[in-house]
Amino acid sequence: MTTHVAFLGLGAIGTPMARHLVAPSFELAVWNRTRARAEAFARDTAARVARTPADAARGAAFVVTCLPTSQDVEALLDRPDGLLAGLARGAMLIDCTSGDPTTSRRIAARLAEHDIAFIDAPVSGGTIGAERGTLTVMCGGDAAAFERARPVIDAFGEKLVHCGPVGSGDALKSVNNALLAVHIWATGEGIAALAKAGVSPAVALDVINASSGRSFASQQLFPERILTRAFPRTFRLALLDKDAGIAAGVAREQRVPSPLLQLTSELFRAAHTMLGEDADHVEAVRVIEQWAGIEIK
């Protein structure tokens, strides 16, 4: 039995995720705003290139979306050639966007009017995890919907977690990424100060990574991407800015005093403004370097 799946959003992470949804278990249709990317994808897979979101959704039991924001997903629902024009009753939308809980709840309610199920299912593990099919997928929605989605999510995920009602996957993902942002920024400030004090960044990281100040940023991002000055573009700073902003909003909404989350959101918004739409998230450290007048290498 093959399952008909549509995948919308063939970006940096969507593309390697979609590559797992192929025959024999799945029959895949893809749609991407820039059609050339969908055509390139179809050249090395058996996927069908859909003309519109509605065309992609037609006949699909599951539609997977992976766009920059929840608002981008919401905008695909009601347009004349949009998802609601193609999705059948009983189908399900699995949104792998790192979205925001409020918009996800609105999307779920709109879809429920048409008897279409929804789960928010943001992922972590980066583009390499997506290539390997080892992503962590944090899901919000009812337990039955999560179980129904499991075979699809399992194709690109390794650790599948039901986090609670709709929006809880988004909330958890945003806090995780806000912590990533905190670690990048704090490590950047600390290493810049040490470098100016005469301690080589490589030596500083060697010690920190054997001590209690270590993090994913200090163990992997700084040695592999900053010390080498490679700064590969795998996850845009614009998207981490968005995630830090969502986490700050979740904390405010829950009335949790959160000066550090609010400051982190402001710092990443400033870095995004300074470095532009294409910069990678790790390049935020370039702002610290500029302020400190030193390069971490």
Ligand code: NDP
């Ligand atoms: P990219 O910027 O690489 O790709 C974005 C994709 O969304 C492209 O296919 C783009 O189409 C499409 N798109 C953008 N705006 C719209 C729109 N308004 N309507 C329709 N399609 C649109 O992003 P990523 O793939 O990196 O990220 C996607 C999501 O996954 C984000 O929410 C991100 O936070 C999250 N994520 C990313 C990770 C990563 O390592 N990259 C890790 C974990 C989560 P087009 O080709 O036309 O530009």
